[in-house]
């Protein structure tokens with residue numbers, strides 16, 4: 535892991551015309567130092583330009599660390615590989631929100647609390663009924679999560695740490711209930727109540743798949759795989775959806791509104807929507823012999839087609855989550871006795887891309903979404919629900935970041951600048967003279 539910190543200049547000097555501006559350098563615990571440009575406009579009259587924030591840190595955070603060159607991901611300092619092997623999603627959620635792993639008592643209390651906040655208000659069902667049966671479940675999830683602020687408006691004093699904590703617990707607890715309700719509504723099945731005698735993941739599976747006519751066989755392989763996927767999706771520092779949660783949160787908006795905004799950001803195919811797009815792409819490719827043609831299309835700059843599940847803004851090496859999921863995919867398909875032809879297409883695609891110069895030079899490796907769709911499919915999760923599954927796991931990170939932001943003394947309303955490219959000042963012309 536590169537620890538480029540500590541040694542380096544305390545400040546850098548920027549020559550701006552005939553003026554030298556001294557800018558302080560801030561050093562993280564791990565990772566690259568950052569030049570603090572906050573005083574630049576005052577001293578030079580210039581702003582900085584960085585579309586997509588590729589070179590800009592927007593906040594300080596102690597939650598997650600990524601080394602994209604080395605393929606390292608740490609939650610609160612713990613390597614993702616160790617958490618994936620030894621922890622559970624709910625324990626990881628506690629870790630992200632509180633900073634330390636819980637002892638037995640702390641975990642039991644946390645689990646009890648999450649379990650007892652899983653119910654949704656009966657009136658929330660009316661929201662689902664307002665949707666067409668074929669509405670996308672991400673649309674339903676975003677709308678119903680935002681509507682939680684209307685149900686809990688009496689506990690939204692953001693100055694009160696207990697009310698903030700309670701909102702975070704509610705979001706974590708209710709997300710699977712709302713997600714399963716969105717699915718059941720879309721297929722015309724009655725919405726199920728959460729069963730408190732089950733753990734977090736099995737409770738979700740029960741709400742998704744239980745039917746009144748026969749008992750639901752709970753498969754431990756399925757529950758374990760889903761728990762692992764939630765762990766891997768739980769946080770990824772300042773990704774687009776988490777940055778959205780923080781941007782909305784920076785205005786003082788309530789956590790339900792902030793997280794609903796994060797859900798909508800996650801939906802895009804360049805972000806969490808990629809897992810759904812991967813499966814559609816694999817189905818379109820259809821058979822391994824068509825893989826080379828798909829790779830050629832992805833390289834063609836006149837064609838907008840991209841290999842979904844490849845490339846990442848931060849990882850310029852194998853996404854460590856993709857490595858874990860790749861192994862898990864084979865195990866799950868083996869244990870469930872599933873022979874999925876799409877996996878063959880995926881393997882061939884991975885192999886072809888990894889040895890193709892275009893992908894090698896641009897450091898485009900499979901990302902977390904490349905395999906997650908195949909596992910979800912094996913677990914009988916419908917394709918439109920893939921991004922919803924991501925949202926359930928990522929809720930742990932969203933609420934952890936929102937909680938951290940609320941006590942950050944440097945928190946300011948997020949308000950970027952722009953390079954204006956429109957018309958210069960001009961006079962209004964009456965309509966009959968235009």
Ligand code: ACO
Nearest residue numbers: 803804805806808832840841842843844845846847896901
């Ligand atoms: N297929 C083909 N070419 C690609 C791909 C791809 N999947 N990804 C990037 N490239 C190419 C670009 O065309 C560009 O080529 P150029 O240098 O010749 O112009 C170069 O690689 C760099 O790509 P950018 O788009 O500049 O990289 P950026 O960091 O902005 O984008 C992103 C990252 C959005 C993830 C991109 O790789 C992509 O669209 N991937 C497919 C969608 C996907 O899998 N998203 C999930 C991301 S992970 C997550 O959110 C959980």
